[in-house]
Amino acid sequence: AQSVAQPEDQVNVAEGNPLTVKCTYSVSGNPYLFWYVQYPNRGLQFLLKYITGDNLVKGSYGFEAEFNKSQTSFHLKKPSALVSDSALYFCAVRAYGGSQGNLIFGKGTKLSVKP
């Protein structure tokens, strides 16, 4: 069965420091991997995706993520955090060839960036 794990409920970072939000996955076959961000009382916003190709994927707002097949991980990173990055971050996976709707989301990681 497909699954996504976000091992940290919360990540605290000082503004200007690098940030990492962790995600590991389990899926049969090649994965499609996504990161979404959710601000309070808002829907999820797409940040970036990995389908194939370069393991380092760049996305919106300066975020990037590194796909590591051997570790089945897809960690979200940003070189310099902003207070406005504070939000809830979700990792999601879909098995290649599966239904478009068959996205499995992690439970989310709350990112808090302090000035």
Place this chain on the structure above:
Amino acid sequence: EAGVAQSPRYKIIEKRQSVAFWCNPISGHATLYWYQQILGQGPKLLIQFQNNGVVDDSQLPKDRFSAERLKGVDSTLKIQPAKLEDSAVYLCASSSPQTGNQPQHFGDGTRLSIL
């Protein structure tokens, strides 16, 4: 482009009452999804439509939940009768199905509270 529109934003009802949510997807998006997001969890797919046909409703509690997408555009999700455990945010999303790896675009959701 206009985003995914949902209404109402908030709804409070008593258990055993009925409730309906409405969603208007991004223009031209043939695929529409309804998700349930319980506090502290990631979204869980309830149902996926391709145009006006159901692709996946395996996680929809069909004894109380129903959804339709007449004419392949707007969609309505209904709960009848509501239970306390249905308290959640109901998110609608849409995507363009040209390829299998397009991100889903989410509305801001309807927050349902059951008393």
